[in-house]
Amino acid sequence: MRLILFICLLFSCALQANTLNTKLNRYTQLVFDYSLVPSDSPEKIPVNTWQRVESGQVNLGLGNSPVWLKFKINNNTQMQQELFLFNAFVHIDKLTLYQKGNNLTQTQLTLGDSMPIKTRYLKDADQIFKLSLSPNTHYEYYIKAETAGVMKLNLSLWQHDKYIEKKAKFNLIMGLILGVMFASSLILSVLFLITKKQSFALAAVFNICVWFLFAWLLGYVYRYISDQSFWLIHTIIPALTIFVLVPLNILTERILGLHSLAKPHVACLRITLGISLALVVIAPFLSYTIALTVAVIFALIHVLILLLVTGIRAQKKDTKAQLLVVCILPLLITLLYKGALLFSYSIYFSQLMVVFGVSYLISCIALTLIAISQYIQQRDIKVSQQQKRLAEAEANEAIQSETIRLQELHQEELESKIQQRTFELEVTLRELQEKNLELEELNTLDALTGLRNRRHFDKKITMEFRRSRREQTPLAVVMLDIDHFKPINDEYGHLAGDEAIKYVAASIKGALRRPSDIACRYGGEEFALILPNTDSQGAKLVSETIRQNIAKHAIKTSSGDVKLTISAGIFSKVADASLDPNQYTDWADKALYSAKQQGRNRVLIADSTQSPKDPEEL
Incomplete structure (x- = not known):
């Protein structure tokens, strides 16, 4: 009996944590309890299976089982409060909010990546519930979370204006990062069309893939491209996570010239490239959980191999290799963060997006600079070769001119003799032609009558x-x-x-x-x-x-x-x-x-x- 009373007291304390004694000026993290026990109704979940979260966020890693959350909000003020219940991790497939009242649990709203965007209060990628809290009223809520990917929950209560202000700043920063990445892709594409250099095409493909991955992480694919892209995301994202390193692999071999310097490195890169392409083909046929796990793990291995190869070359003072290290290191950081998400390490999502954005931006800019610098270097080499050939041609031309001058000196006398002899021959030929014409005329005339014969x-x-x-x-x-x-x-x-x-x-x-x-x-x-x-x-x-x-x-x-x-x-x-x-x-x-x-x-x-x-x- 004492144990039951202790559990009830503990449960009661947890529910009393979200108390508003004054008007909420900005935001507050939500204290909640969660349970991993499968159940159709939260009332059926045993009391002792609920686990309390004081920080407002929990990362349960990959999993297909639904998670139940419960929390209580006490509005002890004398005013009506309109708040946003905000989950900072935007990639939950389905969130269902229940409000408990009169011993009944009533569904209020369902949203998530698997639902159309029109079901949301704000037509945005963020997963937000609007809560209306009456004065001096106590509310008890349940949330059922379901996803095939990472189960990360980061709940907070926000005052409307402050949330919109915060979201505007966040979108501005992320928009600038995406804009720079897209501009670099566009510049590389234009350079490819002008120069027909494959390095620009490969760098453009890399930048576009990174841009798409980052836009997906921010939820912009759901918001701006298609809110019905749930199946597409589960099909493409694991494959794209692997494929984004394919152009980087090819560029590494070409930029460093490994085919003529380090045969073992080339073999290692090409084997990794072949496995990557095979996984890109296989990934769409696997479950999302398995495909995403395999994609992140193999991409991490792939990045480590690229970093090892470029690092060896960078130690030899190879400038291109050093720039490639700058390009690859941020990718390693992003993959480590993704691995932490997959394996249940708690990371605050807004900070994560900043890290991802800066890392991806550094990689894109570094690779763009590498492609441009390589083209400039090749162009300089080509110009140098052309100048060398031009100098040789000028020298040959000078020699040839001198030879021609000497030939002309000897030729003038020869031409004079030839002209004199030619004139004599022309006179002789003209006389001969006249004689032939006279003979031909005589041959066609009748001598007696003067008529033709x-x-x-x-x-x-x-x-x-x-x-x-x-x-x-x-x-x-x-x-x-x-x-x-x-x-x-x-x-x-x-x-x-x-x-x-x-x-x-x-x-x-x-x-x-x-x-x-x-x-x-x-x-x-x-x-x-x-x-x-x-x-x-x-x-x-x-x-x-x-x-x-x-x-x-x-x-x-x-x-x-x-x-x-x-x-x-x-x-x-x-x-x-x-x-x-x-x-x-x-x-x-x-x-x-x-x-x-x-x-x-x-x-x-x-x-x-x-x-x-x-x-x-x-």
Whole structure:
């Protein structure tokens, strides 16, 4: 009986600890009792299982079991007091507040990271209950706390204005720290886009991961990004705790150049890197409690390995290694604090956030400076190499210029001789070309008549045939022959025959008006005309003019006057794939033969719709 009375007295003293005799000016830590006995109702919990907390805070480490708290508040003043009940640790999944009255326990409010932010009195990451205390009234409360992570409770009563003032200052400091971290990430990202250096990208990834981790610790992910991110946080945070050291691991090897200096260190770092990546993949599939414990322990091991490797290099007066030590040491401090939270060591949360913020900020700034200094050093080395190459190039250029000057001195005399010899050769070539042109001209002229010869005719008919086919214009060929030329030779002699041929040639020349028309002596007393862009009627008009001019006048020769007539055959058609140049001559020749057969002294047009016939058939 005495034992029961003693326990009740002790319990009563605990409940009487939170007494307000005057208006609360700022805040006061809450004295409470807690119990780890699983129960649906606090009335069912044995009295002797309650444990008293005078400091207002308790850290129970990781655990999935709910914790019950109870406390009593006595408002002994004559005024209504509106207070905030504030839990400084923002990462409790669920807090349910009960008020006891009339022997009944009534639920007042439920909040936590697993609940939407709209359920909170203040739309903030902090977990706050609003309490309205009437004058001279005693209140008894219970809180049921549930979380899958660290069970840390730090309860205090705050006057409204003072809490808001304190929160504003805290947010300002934390906002500045986050802003600097984010600015450093942005600067590194821009430098990566400009320089394409992977060290900037890795440093930017590290800074962004640290920024996200710190924002989560402050509860800003819940407040500003998504209040429904409970499942995402439990999935990503353990993996991110491990992954944040991956870019730092890669950067350590690259910045210190360990691949060429310390093979065992490289092997150690790469093994740690491989395990880290494996755990990043596995962590989302583990329970939050296990994943968070494994993440913190392995991250601590990873940091110690990085610190050992960089410390060895730092002892050799390596400036980069010393800066890396400055970057890694704050991470070690934060992980030690996280380990203390996991294993139930009591740490005041506001102080913890300041430590975390300063540590993360130092790490981000140090790594940013390392990445920038490495780039500047590489740039200076590159500039030095470029200057060295430029100096070598200038020296080579000077040598080359002197060599060229000497060559030019010898070349001037050589060029003078070459120019003189070249001029002589050009004169000789020009004379040779002129002679060749004269010979070519003579080769295409008939010596007796001055007309083009058969060789020129064969060349030109092919050219005009192609033009007719290309431009789709008619091409006419006229074959002319002096009638009864053999009797003239026999009766008047060969000299008179030559004069008759020259007279016919002159008549043909006089009848052709266009530069494109070509008259040729085809052979003996036979002539051929090439009339481009001329149809059958046009060719007949030209041929008739020639025939009439010759038949109209007798030729005066040394042997007497000679009366001449000519016969002509015409073929005109647009060239196509079914024809060839020789067929024009054949058709015109067949038409000439028909003119001879029909009595001579006439012009006939070949019928292109029929195949040309042999003379015997005609």
